[in-house]
Amino acid sequence: MAGIVGYGAYIPRNRIKSEEIARQWGKDPQAISRGLLIQEKSVPGLDEDTITISVAAGRGAVARAGIDPALIGALYIGSESHPYAVKPSGTIVSEVLGVTPEVHVADFEFACKAGTEAMFVALGLVESGRVEYAMGIGADTSQGAPNDALEFSASAGGAAYIFGKERLLVEVLDTYSYTTDTPDFWRREGEFYPRHGGRFTGEPAYFKHVLSATRAILDRSGYKASDFRHAIFHMPNGKFPLSAGKQLGFTKEQMAVGWVVPLMGNSYSGSSPTGLAAVLDIADPDDLILITSFGSGAASDSFVLRATDLLPQRVERAATVKSMLEGPRHYLTYGEYAKYREKIILND
Amino acid sequence: MREVAIVGAGMTRFGEIWESSLRDLFVEAAAGALSSAGADHVDHILVGNMSGGQFVGQEHLGPLMADHLGMAGVAAARVESACASGGMALNMGFMAVASGFVDTVLVAGVEKMTDGADVTNVLASAADQETEVYHGITFPGLYAMIARAHMAAHGTTEEDLAWVAVKNHKHGAMNPKAQFRSEVTVEQVLQSSMVAEPLRLLHCSPVSDGAAAVLLCPLDQARNYTDRPVKLIGSGVATDAMALADRKDPAFLAAVEKSSERAYKMAGVTPKDIQVAEVHDCFAIAEICCLEASGLVEKGQGAKAAASGETSLGGRIPVNTSGGLKSKGHPVGATGVAQAIEVFEQLRGESGERQVEGARIGLTQNMGGSGASSVVHIYQGV
Amino acid sequence: MPSPRYWREKANRFHLEAARCQGCGGVTFPARTICPACRGTEFETLYLSRKGKVVTSTVVHVGPNEFQMEAPYAMAVVETPEGGRLMVQVVDCEPSDVLPGLEVSLEFRLIRREGHGGILCYGHKGVPVG
Numbered sequence A: 001m002a003g004i005v006g007y008g009a010y011i012p013r014n015r016i017k018s019e020e021i022a023r024q025w026g027k028d029p030q031a032i033s034r035g036l037l038i039q040e041k042s043v044p045g046l047d048e049d050t051i052t053i054s055v056a057a058g059r060g061a062v063a064r065a066g067i068d069p070a071l072i073g074a075l076y077i078g079s080e081s082h083p084y085a086v087k088p089s090g091t092i093v094s095e096v097l098g099v100t101p102e103v104h105v106a107d108f109e110f111a112c113k114a115g116t117e118a119m120f121v122a123l124g125l126v127e128s129g130r131v132e133y134a135m136g137i138g139a140d141t142s143q144g145a146p147n148d149a150l151e152f153s154a155s156a157g158g159a160a161y162i163f164g165k166e167r168l169l170v171e172v173l174d175t176y177s178y179t180t181d182t183p184d185f186w187r188r189e190g191e192f193y194p195r196h197g198g199r200f201t202g203e204p205a206y207f208k209h210v211l212s213a214t215r216a217i218l219d220r221s222g223y224k225a226s227d228f229r230h231a232i233f234h235m236p237n238g239k240f241p242l243s244a245g246k247q248l249g250f251t252k253e254q255m256a257v258g259w260v261v262p263l264m265g266n267s268y269s270g271s272s273p274t275g276l277a278a279v280l281d282i283a284d285p286d287d288l289i290l291i292t293s294f295g296s297g298a299a300s301d302s303f304v305l306r307a308t309d310l311l312p313q314r315v316e317r318a319a320t321v322k323s324m325l326e327g328p329r330h331y332l333t334y335g336e337y338a339k340y341r342e343k344i345i346l347n348d
Numbered sequence B: 001m002r003e004v005a006i007v008g009a010g011m012t013r014f015g016e017i018w019e020s021s022l023r024d025l026f027v028e029a030a031a032g033a034l035s036s037a038g039a040d041h042v043d044h045i046l047v048g049n050m051s052g053g054q055f056v057g058q059e060h061l062g063p064l065m066a067d068h069l070g071m072a073g074v075a076a077a078r079v080e081s082a083c084a085s086g087g088m089a090l091n092m093g094f095m096a097v098a099s100g101f102v103d104t105v106l107v108a109g110v111e112k113m114t115d116g117a118d119v120t121n122v123l124a125s126a127a128d129q130e131t132e133v134y135h136g137i138t139f140p141g142l143y144a145m146i147a148r149a150h151m152a153a154h155g156t157t158e159e160d161l162a163w164v165a166v167k168n169h170k171h172g173a174m175n176p177k178a179q180f181r182s183e184v185t186v187e188q189v190l191q192s193s194m195v196a197e198p199l200r201l202l203h204c205s206p207v208s209d210g211a212a213a214v215l216l217c218p219l220d221q222a223r224n225y226t227d228r229p230v231k232l233i234g235s236g237v238a239t240d241a242m243a244l245a246d247r248k249d250p251a252f253l254a255a256v257e258k259s260s261e262r263a264y265k266m267a268g269v270t271p272k273d274i275q276v277a278e279v280h281d282c283f284a285i286a287e288i289c290c291l292e293a294s295g296l297v298e299k300g301q302g303a304k305a306a307a308s309g310e311t312s313l314g315g316r317i318p319v320n321t322s323g324g325l326k327s328k329g330h331p332v333g334a335t336g337v338a339q340a341i342e343v344f345e346q347l348r349g350e351s352g353e354r355q356v357e358g359a360r361i362g363l364t365q366n367m368g369g370s371g372a373s374s375v376v377h378i379y380q381g382v
Numbered sequence C: 001m002p003s004p005r006y007w008r009e010k011a012n013r014f015h016l017e018a019a020r021c022q023g024c025g026g027v028t029f030p031a032r033t034i035c036p037a038c039r040g041t042e043f044e045t046l047y048l049s050r051k052g053k054v055v056t057s058t059v060v061h062v063g064p065n066e067f068q069m070e071a072p073y074a075m076a077v078v079e080t081p082e083g084g085r086l087m088v089q090v091v092d093c094e095p096s097d098v099l100p101g102l103e104v105s106l107e108f109r110l111i112r113r114e115g116h117g118g119i120l121c122y123g124h125k126g127v128p129v130g
């Protein structure tokens, strides 16, 4: 059986509070926080991007796996904010992690689903026996247009997973993907900010795919919601995953640990993978874990996972999600945020 | 080896000289040096210049300057050692005459810094591009790190640094060629804007245009040009690790120590014999470190030398009577030659209200980069 | 920075590759072919551990154009346990807290970008520990 042999996450230290953004645009801070269930979000420093976040998360994954990174035969990064339009992020990350040159590398993009997509493909290559180890990373420094609802949620962070067949920290019991063409959110080449279909991103997009994928994997695997200790659903805001989970029969308690969005926002490709990392940080042996991602466009990937005895022994080898969410933070004013996110026009 | 003398000098004022180009500045200083000595020809021209290429896009300064001096045909070349380019040109001119290779050498230094180049980036090219500049360090930043290390090792304070600026402005106020002819107070220095902690704007030398030139010849031919030649009796050059991270003690400028020792040895004098000195105060901390490394003050005693008056006019060893780089200005390639002119004039008794009475032996110390190169010359009045 | 040059310097920018002189034991970073201390030419390759202590530091308030958006920012000479020394920016803290003796880890960050269209140049920066 294949599974996760190492994982790591990274969340930048800079934060901006929802109320600070709301104040900037004359909106009611309480209404925003209540509506989105997001108190604050992570913001990348001027020196942080998908590549540096991937390296930081990847280093944690290598440390927890305790393997020679040169044995990793495939490395995929899912992101909607690859720093280069043309030139892979994955080559830089592979080189820094010591994975090159015998490695298959690709950058993926599938809105917020690109991270689990990278994990899905990495897992498949390991299961097929094509490579011994494969790393899948989800990382983003996502942009929301100023004064758009997305500005309250689009954040930065990522998580990296190494898949292998031995000394598993987590077994992958089943996977399932549900995909249709649904134009709920997009960004054309050369555009700075994404556009979205407003409420169209809800019912026909997020909920249809998350619910369909999760119901199908439960059906296939024969588990029911109550069998799981933890469940993670993609977190475009605080409300959607709780609502989807409730419709699927999951309790708030089952979703509590992986529901990281109130303190970090939606790190897009990094969102559900970071929620999973938060769960793995505290999971007990034999805990069943469900994760369902969502990416606009649109699709959901679901995984049924089970923690092994080894998992708790490896947690302390890298920073936990909780330590980064609740550790030293630097709160930005909207002006600083505008500078950090390069929303201020400068001459070249 | 022949004895060598400086027999003529010329320089522009230092400052933001909007109306003069790189070549204009050179011609004014060089022609001034030639006419002061009544010389109508030279065998060799050396042009100290840090970065005509980056500041104004002009390289190949040897022939350009010879041409504009009306001397196309004369041997000429540019000499570069960052901010020590002028001093290095003087060292090479000294060697050329002393060896008998040529008789008369015009040693000039020139820099045009205000024509719109990104001065911070150009100056940073004197640091290690791969290990220092890449990461965002600036020149003031490097000297600020030296200052912090000196503070940690010797208890030097921001006020000590301020006193260097106060002293040099006081001297420069009396120098008609200086960029800043105004005095400053310790309070003004300590309230000026921060450039790189702990260095503030008034701890730093300015961005300047300017040129300086001297004429060298064998001592036995000096009387053809002047009644009061000044003998060059010592010259020492040394280098150190380029990057600050590669030096054991970032607070100590080893190249300054070595170049000084070589110059003292050649001149047959000791630091106690020096009566007037120009040292490289690109930043206030640099003067303190250079005084210590050159032996002009005891190691660890450099910090208090300005405040105590020891290095002021009238003190035990007046330092930077010209105003130094701080107040006179620092057109980088010209600085080493301008230092020589200050001491040349001091030893000839021509320094007016800045005159150090009875000065017979003087020293100049010119530094490149964050101290990776240093040139020291010792002069004796005849 | 032209991309060939950046590419050539990968060993030290990405991997902190250094060299220990077999003659005198001195560590040079980046690696060299001749030891600056003893002129030895036999070296053992080593990789600096991603942690160190600040030897000296400053806070740059007036930076080069490419760094002006980051100012004021702290810079430090950091010494690793192997004895390698390197100049790095120190981030994720109050710049004024970066003083000699501070313990930092070395993290992979974007160091500079060549305008809007040029390459992105990465490397390591210090982040205070704890």
Ligand SMILES: [Zn+2]
Binding pocket: C021, C022, C023, C024, C025, C026, C035, C036, C037, C038, C039, C040
């Ligand atoms: Zn050695």
